[in-house]
Amino acid sequence: MASHASTAEGAGTGRPARILVPQTAGTTNDLLARAIAPGLALLASRPFLVENREGASGMLGMDAAAKSAPDGLTLLNNVSNTLALPYFYKNLPFDVLADLEPVGIEGYGNHALVVHRSVPVENVRDFLAYAAEHPGMEYAAPGLATHHHLCMAMIQAMAGIRLSPVFYKGSAGAMADLLRGEIRTMIVPIQIAADHARSGDLRILGATSRTPFPLYPDISSLHDQGLAGFDVEPWFALWAPRGTPPDALARYNALLNEAIGQAEVGGALARHGVVPTPGTVDDLRRKAAAEHRMWGEVLRKMQIRPE
Structure with a gap:
């Protein structure tokens, strides 16, 4: 499509663009980038290469993106x-x-509170009672300020229980220890929870989003099981370095919306537990500002302070 060939400064040269992912390979965010990249490449007539820059809870990849040239190629x-x-x-x-x-929102997902099959609880209320009887029970989190960590911190604050985080460098090690029963509980992406629940390795207790999740509507929420007001919905988006021209952002936004609207790309997002959600550049700007404010209010109430 000719209109897409000038997506960024220097476009039309055929130079590859790169998509930085600040998480490890195999995480939901990484899988989404790899699902979207071919659709963008087809529409923009240029390769899109996915590059993992994981570490420090996403900071390394974000810093690399923020400091990249605003030429539309990162x-x-x-x-x-x-x-x-x-x-x-x-x-x-x-x-x-x-x-x-x-640039634009790709879609939203959901997470679930799970326990290893050896933990004698069937629902959220059982879990809270069990945790109260076993203060300091360990949970896994692939880094500080991940949804795995934030959601568990919120559960503790709302229920008045005390859990102990065990931080990992990525999700793979955390999941491996959870499946072995060395760690007894964790917050995980809902599609991964569902896979392991079917195999009998894990038990799903509740979803983090307050409203039923379209891809797994039968999983009840933490909100409906005694943690009234609990509502965390992870979402995924595409960004560019500061200074990227507005027309380039708008064109990439159009590319992204067209890509996630394609059956193949949209289907891939759904398989990774994400509901495609097209929107504008300003939609993402507003959503990001609201999310930033929300966590500030939550973490201040929990007396978590920056170090």
Whole structure:
């Protein structure tokens, strides 16, 4: 499509663009980037290469994107929990809102509270009672300020229980220890929870989103099981370095919306537990600002302060 060939400064040269992913390979955000990249490449008539820059709870990849040239050849695929990073770290080398330009929302997902099959609980109320009887029970989280960590912190604050985080460098090690029963509980993406629940390895207790999730509507929420008001919905989006021209952002936004509207790409997102959600650049800007404010309010109430 000729109109897509000038998506960015320097477009039309056929030079590859790259999509930075600040999480490890195999995570939901990584899988989404790899599902979207071929659709963008087809529409823009240029290769899109996915590059993992994991580490430091997403900070390394975000910093690399923020400091890249605003020439339209670098994009960042990211997940919403990273907007909480300033509430944990005083000296971030970038501003999560000011140093990244919004391109567009890809879709939203859901997470679930799970336990290893050896834990004698069947629902959220059982879990809260069990946790109260076993203070300091360990849970896994692939990094500080991940949804796995944030949701467990919210559960503790709302229920008045005490759990102990065990931080991993990525999701793979955390899941491996959970499946072996060395760690007894965790917050995980809902599609992964469903897979392991079917095999009998894990038991799903509740979903983090307050409203029923279209892809798994039969999984009841934490909100409906005694944690009234609990509502965390992870979402995924595409960003560009600060200074990327508005017309380039608008064109990439159009490309993204067209790509996720394709049956093949939309189907891939659904398989990874994400509901495609097209929107505008300004939709993402507003959503990011609201998410940033929300975590600030939540974490202040929980007396979590940046270090």
